[in-house]
Structure formats: structure tokens, C-alpha cells
Amino acid sequence: MSFDFGTILALGVALFVIITLFKTARIVPQRSNFVVERLGKYSRTLDSGFHILVPFLDKVAYQHTLKEEVIDVERQACVTKDNIQVGINGVMYIQVIDAHKASYGINNYRYAASQLAQTTMRSVIGQTDLDKTFEERSKINEEVVRALDEAAAPWGIKVLRYEISDIELPGSIKDALEQQMRAERERRAAIAKSEGERQSMINVSEGHKQEVINMSQAEKQKQINEAEGRAKEIELIASATAEGLQKIALAIKEEGGHEAMNLRIAEQYVKEFGNLAKTNNTMIIPAELSSVGGAVAGLTEMLKTKNIK
Structure with a gap:
């Protein structure tokens, strides 16, 4: 019986020690706080780590996590x-x-x-x-x-x-909002379409405008080029005529030049008068026909003289 009592006493003491240690030593996890009360009154707040409490007097009343x-x-x-x-x-x-x-x-x-x-x-x-x-x-x-x-x-x-x-x-509000959104989308689509058509018309008109401007510019440049061409042509003709007259004048001053000139005039006179006589038109005869005849006779004589020579 004494052995059994000793064993029970030892177990009781061991249990008491374990309970005392459990109530005395407390480990607070990271990011946590323990609220300690002593005899039912707030004593202190334990931060993370190892802490020793007073057995049977201190008690952890609340445990809080500091995490979100x-x-x-x-x-x-x-x-x-x-x-x-x-x-x-x-x-x-x-x-x-x-x-x-x-x-x-x-x-x-x-x-x-x-x-x-x-x-x-x-x-x-x-x-x-x-x-x-x-x-x-x-x-x-x-x-x-x-x-x-x-x-x-x-x-x-x-x-x-x-x-x-x-x-x-609510369902009715959802339907109303959907109709509103649908109407808003249709309105935006109509506005976008009208803006597109408006921009298209503007682009077409701008294209026509630019085309007219380009054509007028081209016509203007064409007229300028033609005028410059005609001016150049007149200038060249005048230069050629002046150069020809100058050569004729030089040729007349040379020996036999005067006679050659008279011969040339006579040939042209006879040729043109003969062409005029061939046409079936009314002829206008100068009043001084003798002068014309004299001119023709003089031209004929000049031709004979030139042939003899």
C-alpha cells in the first residue's frame, strides 16, 4: 500500500509540475499578441517570443493576430x-x-x-x-x-x-439599362455613320476642288507655253527674215545684183498674174492698163536680155 501511495504521489507531483510549467511558460507566435490578466484584471500584453507567467495568478485571456x-x-x-x-x-x-x-x-x-x-x-x-x-x-x-x-x-x-x-x-432595371445602352450604341453608330458620310463628301469636294485647280494651273501653263512658243516662233521668223533681207541687200550691192533682183520680181509678177487669170473669178483690172502692159513688156524684155546674156 505504501508503494502505491508513493507512486500516486509522484504522479500527482509530476502532473502539478507539468501544469505549472504550462501555465508559467508561454510562447507567443510571430505577428500575434496575447493579453494577460492577473486575478481577472488586465496585466500586460505579450508580444511574439517566450514569456514566463505567474502560476495560478496570470492567465492569457485573449489572443489576437496582427495579420490583415x-x-x-x-x-x-x-x-x-x-x-x-x-x-x-x-x-x-x-x-x-x-x-x-x-x-x-x-x-x-x-x-x-x-x-x-x-x-x-x-x-x-x-x-x-x-x-x-x-x-x-x-x-x-x-x-x-x-x-x-x-x-x-x-x-x-x-x-x-x-x-x-x-x-x-432588379430585373426591370436591368432591362431598362440594356435598352438605354442599346439606344446609346445606336446613337453613337448613327453619329459615326453621319460623320463618315460628311467626311467622305468633304473629301470628294476637296478632290474636285483640287482637280479644278490642277486643270486651271495646267491650262494656264499650257497657254504660257503656247505664248512662249509663238513668241519664239515670231522671234525666229523675224530673225530669219532680217537675216535673209540682210543677205539680199548684200547680194544686190554686188555686181549683177540689181538685175537679178529685177528678174526675180518679174518672174513672180508673171507667175501670180498668170494664176489670177486661170481662176474663174471676176478680175479687177487696173485703170492704167497701159502701165501694166508696159510693166509686162519691160519684164519680158528683161527676160530676153537675161536669156541672151
């Missing part, structure tokens, strides 16, 4: 400024920054933050039109975060951000 936590905010019915009811889901990101306030400032900070997010979201959506709830999501999220952060400061937590994950619209 994600809380799913349940769907809630909100009424917009233009009296449209929508269902909104959200996601909130919070972090404990003061373990003492998170333990004694509120009973359940997660639930409190979720409820506060819902009420704040209803308030913000009530001040916003339906169209702007889609266009200004980031602004709505910022307003919710600002309101939550101010309210949650006494709780020892910080609201990092809030995101609207989904906005559910």
Missing part, C-alpha cells in the same frame, strides 16, 4: 438616391493594431466591423444615384473606409480598405 484579416460583408439591400433598390456584396480588410482595445473596447470587433460596414454602405448609397454607383465605385469605397476607420479607432483595429464585390439590380 478579410471579412466578407453579407449582401444587403440599399436604396439609391433615385429610389432604386440594389443588393450589394462587399469585402472588408481590417487589422488589429492595439490588442488591449480589441479585447476590452468591444465584445466582437469582427462582427461589429461587418455591421458597421453594412450601415455605412447603405448611407453612402442613399446619397448616390444609380448610374454613379457603377461609375464611382472607388469613391464609394473610400468614403466607406473613412467612416469605418473613424468608428473603429476605439476598438483598436484599422480598416485598411473596402471593396464592392457585386451590385445586383
